Amino acid sequence: MKTLPKAAGLGFKPDHFAAIMAEPPALGFFEVHAENYMGAGGLPHAQLAAIRADHALSLHGVGLSIGGPGRLNADHLARLRRLCDRYQPESFSEHLAWSSHGTDYLNDLLPLPYTDETLALVCDHVDEAQAALGRRILIENPSTYVLFEQSVIPEVDFLYEIARRTGCGLLLDVNNVFVSCTNHRTDPRRWLADFPLHLVGEIHLGGHASEELPSGPFLIDSHDSEVADPVWTLFTEVIARTGPLPTLVEWDNDLPDWSTLRAEAARAQHILDQGEHHLARAS
Amino acid sequence: MPGLPDFPAHGTLTFAFDAALKGAPLPAGLTATDPAEAERRFAVYRNNVATSLIEALARRFPVIRRLVGAEFFAAMARIYAEDHRPTSPVLLEWGQSFPDFLAGFAPLKGYPYMADVARIEYARGLAFHSADAPPMDPVRLAGADPYALRLRLAPSVRVLHLGHPAVSIWLQNQPGTAPGTVAPAGAEIALILRDRAFNVPVRPVTGAEARMVEGLGRGETLGVAAEAAVAADPDHDPQPLLLYLIGSGAITDLQETE
Numbered sequence: 001m002k003t004l005p006k007a008a009g010l011g012f013k014p015d016h017f018a019a020i021m022a023e024p025p026a027l028g029f030f031e032v033h034a035e036n037y038m039g040a041g042g043l044p045h046a047q048l049a050a051i052r053a054d055h056a057l058s059l060h061g062v063g064l065s066i067g068g069p070g071r072l073n074a075d076h077l078a079r080l081r082r083l084c085d086r087y088q089p090e091s092f093s094e095h096l097a098w099s100s101h102g103t104d105y106l107n108d109l110l111p112l113p114y115t116d117e118t119l120a121l122v123c124d125h126v127d128e129a130q131a132a133l134g135r136r137i138l139i140e141n142p143s144t145y146v147l148f149e150q151s152v153i154p155e156v157d158f159l160y161e162i163a164r165r166t167g168c169g170l171l172l173d174v175n176n177v178f179v180s181c182t183n184h185r186t187d188p189r190r191w192l193a194d195f196p197l198h199l200v201g202e203i204h205l206g207g208h209a210s211e212e213l214p215s216g217p218f219l220i221d222s223h224d225s226e227v228a229d230p231v232w233t234l235f236t237e238v239i240a241r242t243g244p245l246p247t248l249v250e251w252d253n254d255l256p257d258w259s260t261l262r263a264e265a266a267r268a269q270h271i272l273d274q275g276e277h278h279l280a281r282a283s
Numbered sequence: 284m285p286g287l288p289d290f291p292a293h294g295t296l297t298f299a300f301d302a303a304l305k306g307a308p309l310p311a312g313l314t315a316t317d318p319a320e321a322e323r324r325f326a327v328y329r330n331n332v333a334t335s336l337i338e339a340l341a342r343r344f345p346v347i348r349r350l351v352g353a354e355f356f357a358a359m360a361r362i363y364a365e366d367h368r369p370t371s372p373v374l375l376e377w378g379q380s381f382p383d384f385l386a387g388f389a390p391l392k393g394y395p396y397m398a399d400v401a402r403i404e405y406a407r408g409l410a411f412h413s414a415d416a417p418p419m420d421p422v423r424l425a426g427a428d429p430y431a432l433r434l435r436l437a438p439s440v441r442v443l444h445l446g447h448p449a450v451s452i453w454l455q456n457q458p459g460t461a462p463g464t465v466a467p468a469g470a471e472i473a474l475i476l477r478d479r480a481f482n483v484p485v486r487p488v489t490g491a492e493a494r495m496v497e498g499l500g501r502g503e504t505l506g507v508a509a510e511a512a513v514a515a516d517p518d519h520d521p522q523p524l525l526l527y528l529i530g531s532g533a534i535t536d537l538q539e540t541e
Contacts, residue, residue: 038373039412040438043481046415063372069294076372101301104368107339108331110300113312118293145324149312150296183324185316213324215317220327 004029004056004090004202004246008268010261011250017047019258027265029056029090031248035063038079052087058202058248059089063105066125066139067112068098077132084133091202091246093138093171094129096122096159113148114158126166138201139163140171143179143208143221155180156194169201174235175227175250179208179219188234197242205235205268206250224253226264232271239275247272304332305365336364339374344381344404346456347397359388375412378405399449406475407483410439418479418532427539430506434499435536436528439477442493442500446470450487479532486527491519496528504540 007028012020030051037044051057064076084092097109112118130137139162141155153161163170172195181188207225211218227235227249239245249264299310303325315321337360341348348356363384369377382405385391386398416437424432450471455463472493474486488496491512498508509521528534 035372035374039375041415042412042439042477044412046481065372069297073372079373098297099372101297103370104301105370105372105374106301106304106332107335107369107372107374108328110297110328112293113296115292121293145315145327146321147314147316149314150292183316213317213320215315215320218320218324 002056002090004058006244006246006272008265008272009056009058009246009248010265011248011252012048012051013255014044014047015255016258016261017051021050024054025262025265027055028246028269029058029248031058031060031250034059034061034080034083034092037083048087057087057089058091058093058246059083059087061092061094062109063099064094064125064129065098065100066094066129067096067110067118067122068100068125069121072125072128072132073100077129080129081133084135091138092133092135093140093202095140095142096162097142109142111142111144111146111148113150114153114155115150116152119153119158119161122162123165126162126168130166130168136168138169138171140173140204141176141180143173143176143219145183145218145220147184154194156191156196160196160199163196163199170196170199171202171204172197172200172238173204173206174238175204175206175208175231176221178228178231178234179221182217182219185216188230189237192234192238197238200242200245203235203238203245203247204250205231205247206252222253223250225251227267232267235268236271236274239271240278242275243279244272244276300328304329333361333364336369337361339369340364340378340381343375343378343408344401345458346404346453347385347401349456350394350397350400350452351391355390359390375408378408381405396447396449396452399443399445399447400452402443402445403449403453403473403475403485406441406443406473407485410441410475410477410483411481413437413439413477416535418529419534419536421529421534423537424529427537428506429509430504431540432505433502433538433540434505434528434534435538436496436500437476437533437535439475439483440496440500440528440533441473441475442488442496443473443475444470444493445473449473450485453485454487476528476531476533484531488524489516489519491516492524495519495521495524 005028009027009029009031012030012032037048095109099106177188177191181191205227206223207227209220209222247268249268296310303309309325315324337357340360367380382398382401385401391397448465448469448471450473451465472488474488477483494515495508495512498511512519
């Protein structure tokens, strides 16, 4: 199976379809949320087919509830399978989070405690998803705002164990690392020093919002602005260690015009190019 | 999964978490670096869930939002979302019960047409996402005997019988239009389909036209469907409706029987 090019990519938004078709960009790949393409037909599929014809594609799920209790939703797995069959994406990824409770779908990526129990549960779900989709998937580290007293496993170890037990890859969201570590008053560099970078199949970068609490800054993963400077710095440090990796700039809300998005992707690509030179000099 | 235990502990936590999203106390064990801030931090999840669902409804029911105003819509959608949570991660299917919710929503008692406008908006969403079916080449209609001709309609085609002038209200509340005056009563019928450019127009049709589309949808021959429409209304002319369906690409195949 082909993999994503080790270059900068962007989320595909229907608002930008005409601009993309008028002048096809030299991007590494496009990424879409799988759940937005689960209608039977119509414009969304016509546009995605046109985008896919010219570009590598990453399918990013937000609704499988890998971190939830009980079995995965079999209907949803079947829908994901159909999408993978139809578009043959170079990558499929999901989140270390839960979003369904019973029959209710909550439409947000909710946090879970890191325990032996939840680790076994998540691994079981990743196994089930990889079997149903017939491919290796990537699991993304979350942005979190709260902690659980029940947690006994550090997040980095939890992610590593998922990958070790299931054979899945990891999606490293550098903005999520910065958001979570800032919120929990820990050091994102330490988090990244411990993280198994050799398992990373894709990187996400995105913007966040910031508030001030009595205890200090409180960051919210909002995907509605430029990538923040400290996140660019962390990303640059990661790429200096790994060399170029497929890197998505996420911008889902308060969508800017296409040229602004392209500028963000160009900034990521420049850092990837520097990383290549850096590695070449080191070897 | 065989060999694995149930996970009551995690199930209990997510149950309590979900209840807390609706206002119950925080689940046991949920904390923060400064535990005094746990409530404030948890509010981000409350807000994310509510806001994302309100936005999903607003995308689906833009005319209702325009009619009641953004603030009223958000407050109403928040109530709907808590009591009618999506049951699937595919949000484009969500909101089917919103029209009935509007019909029973006490603050809208003086606006009985709202539910019908919402029915149009929900049906448009279904038509927008319905299965693809390439339009038939109209040349194939030439010279055929209408009483031997069965037309297949695109999966997007829908006829809605509405108790209120909801088609007129919908048409007058599109982006860029100034709201006009609509007669406060009177039933209307909407013909909804997805056209060749993926637009989903709403066309007011007569009872006879609706009868004809419904007959074609049931597999009646063109001759029988048109005749039944004329029986319903002697002034009915099948031609404009047929041309509209063909022009929109909503006729996808034909069968000629002996």
